[in-house]
Each structure stands twice: as structure tokens, then as C-alpha cells.
Amino acid sequence: MDNEKIIEMIEETCELPPVPIVASKVLKLVNDPNSTVSQLEEAIIGDSNMVSRIIGMANSAYYVRVHKVKTLKAAINVLGYKALANLVIAASTRQFYAKFGLVEKLLWEHSVGTAIAAAVLATEFKAVKSDEALVGGLLHDIGKTIINLSKPDDYRDIAEEVYNGNGTYFDVEQEKLGFAHSDVGSYLIQKWNFPVELGKAIYYHHSINEIDPSMMDPFQVKYICIIDVANHFTKRLGVGYREPDDNVDIGSLKSLELLGVKVSQEDIDVLTEKIAKVIEEEKSKFD
Ligand SMILES: [Fe+2]
């Protein structure tokens, strides 16, 4: 992740957006032991779109205990600082999909779908907290969005190669640009001073084989793996892709092994159906 050459190439190729201000303020307050609920509320309340997204997400099915949060203050009190910060980060990414062509629409659908899938899986597998899963899922492919915003022609060529079966995004990007969207995303998170564990989840989401669980915090391993499994479910369902992909073999993912989860094909089918249903029900809360 700190590979200087890669960072240099990213800086040369990509226009990296400035840190989302509200999220940055909220993170500072959350990390300050003397901050108050009122200060947090004040930092967010001026952004009415963000307030409604946060309340929407807080009332989602994956926060089973937290139904019927009506105000921002209630959301802060019920969720706690850390979960709130994650929802603010999640809510602040919507702006990067503002230019809504087909490419952005598919990327947004895929990100929201993966966020919801990750939150569902985090609860099912009791792996990480749903807010962590949610923000990780929503941002895992933010690097694709940045590449697309910076170099739309390159991104279209890459997407075309992938569609024609000439490799995965990860491989084709490395071949054409010298780095992958996971490099861009994790570097951006680092540059913005967003949580380190989020940056690592993004960095490793296509490099599960590089993980040495004995060298990494167990929480971090689970975080990465939940995002990877969620990403495979949305791929299987075709969320943000041109069509579903029945060839995605979720049962043999290394991430499941690292999560210590054993699932039968029947379990996978049930989970696939459940995830598809929750995505349909909840996706509008991210808009
Ligand atoms: Fe990805």
C-alpha cells in the first residue's frame, strides 16, 4: 500500500477528490474524548441530504434493534459515535456518483448492493459490526469511480476488456494503468485520514491470498473477508453488472475459510435470495 512507485502513478493519472468535509469533521470529533453530541449534531445537521441518508440507514433492516430513529440526535445516541462516523463516511460518498451515466449508475448499484450484502453477512456470520461492513462495502470499489472520473476513456476500455472476458478489473487495470482500483481506493482513504482498517479492507479485497492471518489483527482479517464475500454475492446476483454470473463459486472462497464459516450450497442459495431481497428493500435509503 505504501509502494511509492504506485502512489506516484496514481497521483499522475488520477484526480483525487478532496476529503469530504463533514465526514472529516465528524471523524475528528469522534476521536476527541471531550466532544459532545451537540457538536456532532452541529457538524452534520447543515447537510440535509446526509441527515436523511443517515436516518434512513439507521432505520434499515440490518440495524434490527434500532428501528424508528426519527432524528439525527436519536441516531447519534442509539448508534454511538463510531457507528455514526461510519454512516457519515458512507453517506458522504454519494457525491462521487453525481454524474449519472450508465457507468456511474452501475458502479453505484454495485457499491450499494455490496454494502447491504456485507451488512447482512456481517450479522449472519457474526463477523464485524454492520456499520463497518456497510461502509467497507460501499467504498470497496471507490477506486473504480475515481479512475472513471479521471480517465473515462481508459475506464471504458478496461470495462470493455473485462466484459469481453479478457481478465478481471484488477488484472486489466494493472496491465493498462500499472495499478488497480484497490490501490487507488486504499490510497485515497489514507490521504483523507479515514480509518486505517477501512483502507486495508479496500486494499486487500482482490488479494485475499496475500493475507497472512498470523500477521494481521483478527478483526482486520474478518473485515476484509466479509467485503470479499459480499462482493462475490453481488457479482453472482449481477448487481451493478450487465447480468448475473452463475459461475461465481462462493462455497470455495478462501475468505469463508478465513472467517471460519462453513456453508453448504443450500445455505449459499438461501443467503443469495435473502441478500437480493434486502437489497431491493433497502437500496433507496442510500440515495
Ligand atoms: Fe473491486
Ligand SMILES: [Fe+2]
Ligand atoms: Fe466490487
